[in-house]
Structures are given as C-alpha cells and as structure tokens.
C-alpha cells in the first residue's frame with residue numbers, strides 16, 4: 245500500500261498542535277498496525293549509545309522468550325550496520341525476488357535483517373535516511389511474520405531516522421533500554437528513554453549490561469529519571485565477544501546467563517502462558 249492510502253479502520257485524526265504533514269505518519273501507523281496485527285507484542289531494545297549490548301540483549305531475550313514456549317521474531321532494525329545475523333551465525337540470504345519477504349528461521353525464531361539482503365561486510369550499506377526508512381517499512385508491511393507472540397526489535401544507536409521511525413509508526417509495547425555501568429552510558433540511556441517518552445512510547449525497563457552484578461548509581465539514575473524499573477543485570481563476561489564472533493548465543497552456553505535473561509523475559513511478559521491458539 246502506498247503512503248497516504250487508508251484501507252483499514254477509521255481515518256486517523258490530527259491531535260491539537262500536530263503539524264498537518266503528520267497525517268501521513270498517522271496513516272502509516274494505522275496501516276502497519278493492521279499488517280502486524282497477528283503479532284501480539286512488539287518490544288524494542290534500544291540505547292542511543294553504540295556498543296552497550298543492544299544486539300546481545302535482543303538476541304538473548306528472544307531466545308529466553310522462545311524457551312518459555314512463545315513464538316518469537318527478531319528484527320534487525322539496524323538497517324545500515326546490521327549485526328544480528330553474525331551474532332546468530334546466519335549466513336543465508338533472504339529471497340528478495342518478490343514480496344512478501346520471508347524471515348529466515350534460526351532455532352525456531354523468525355529473523356529478518358538487511359544483512360540477509362546485502363552482504364554489507366563486502367559492500368557497505370550507504371543509504372540516506374529515506375531509503376533506510378523505506379527498508380524499515382518493508383520489514384513492517386511487506387514481510388510475512390505470520391503469527392507471533394513477540395517481535396523483538398534490535399535498534400540502531402542514535403536518536404535519528406531508525407529509532408524515530410520506529411517510535412512514530414510502530415504500535416510498540418515499549419522499549420527495553422540497555423545501559424552499561426559507566427556514567428556516559430547512563431546519560432545516553434536517559435536521552436534514549438526521554439526520546440521514547442516524548443514520542444508516547446513506553447519504557448518497559450532498564451538492563452545494565454557488562455555489569456558486575458550490582459547496578460551502579462548511574463544505572464539507578466536512569467531507572468529513576470525514566471520512572472521505570474530495573475529489569476536485570478548481565479555480567480561482563482569476556483566469552484561474549486568470542487560467542488558473537490562464532491555466531492553463538494551466550495545464553496545457550498552458560499546457565500547463569502540463561503537464567504539472567506529468563507528473569508528479564510519473566511519481568512517483561514504479560515501473558516502467563518504461551519498462547520498457541
């Protein structure tokens with residue numbers, strides 16, 4: 245469906261104070277909501293700061309939800325620098341000869357990433373904002389996710405095109421904000437959460453990654469400033485880099501890591517039992 249068309253539900257209306265051009269965003273939001281209506285929950289994993297462990301948390305959270313019996317999808321929304329497939333050891337390409345795009349399935353989890361379309365390690369993806377946004381729309385509107393309980397979305401760092409688009413057009417349950425013990429990470433995590441809130445997206449909680457097990461004052465400041473809760477801590481473990489290099493999922497190799505992510509999943513889920521109806 246092209247931008248501006250409205251086929252489902254009521255015509256969206258501008259709220260007082262909204263610029264008239266925002267109507268196209270509202271229409272897109274309605275269209276995407278319809279297209280993703282067979283996905284019960286959508287959770288973004290986000291921080292404006294790079295390298296804090298967004299992809300690591302997204303992957304392990306997806307595995308934790310899947311281990312609890314939920315049907316899970318994992319979307320790499322880091323369009324121009326996609327890392328998800330490497331973390332999962334996926335090297336197949338997606339069939340892009342026509343729509344809908346079909347996510348690849350790894351360990352029962354449906355995965356989609358631009359790395360399955362462009363081998364960016366050989367050909368860097370150098371796309372301007374509008375093309376990045378177009379690709380995101382294809383993942384929302386032209387991808388066959390089927391029935392899912394959870395779609396976990398691994399976001400790109402920064403506060404521009406990708407996070408902005410996701411916050412504006414996706415009807416999310418909310419964001420898991422990832423931070424590290426350092427203050428600079430906390431400052432950027434606060435920035436990330438405030439951006440989400442300003443765009444009326446919820447903050448579901450905070451994960452302190454690369455932790456020593458006790459959240460730092462900086463992390464607790466993120467929690468209190470955003471008026472949210474600490475979902476859990478993931479300890480710093482040098483083996484993680486080795487796992488990601490080998491395309492292995494840390495929680496599949498360490499009981500402690502598996503339990504930590506299972507506890508985070510438990511704090512996030514709102515359905516007591518997987519609904520396989």
Ligand SMILES: Nc1ncnc2c1ncn2[C@@H]1O[C@H](COP(=O)(O)OP(=O)(O)OP(=O)(O)O)[C@@H](O)[C@H]1O
Pocket residue numbers: 293294295296297298299300301322327399400401453454455478479480481482483484485486488
């Ligand atoms: N708890 C941890 N202990 C040790 N290393 C970790 C931990 N979590 C993540 N890493 C490593 O840190 C690096 C960055 O992690 P990751 O790619 O998940 O961060 P990111 O926030 O997604 O980065 P980007 O902003 O580039 O998308 C990876 O090599 C990963 O294996």
Ligand SMILES: [Mg+2]
Pocket residue numbers: 298299300322327398399
């Ligand atoms: Mg990442």
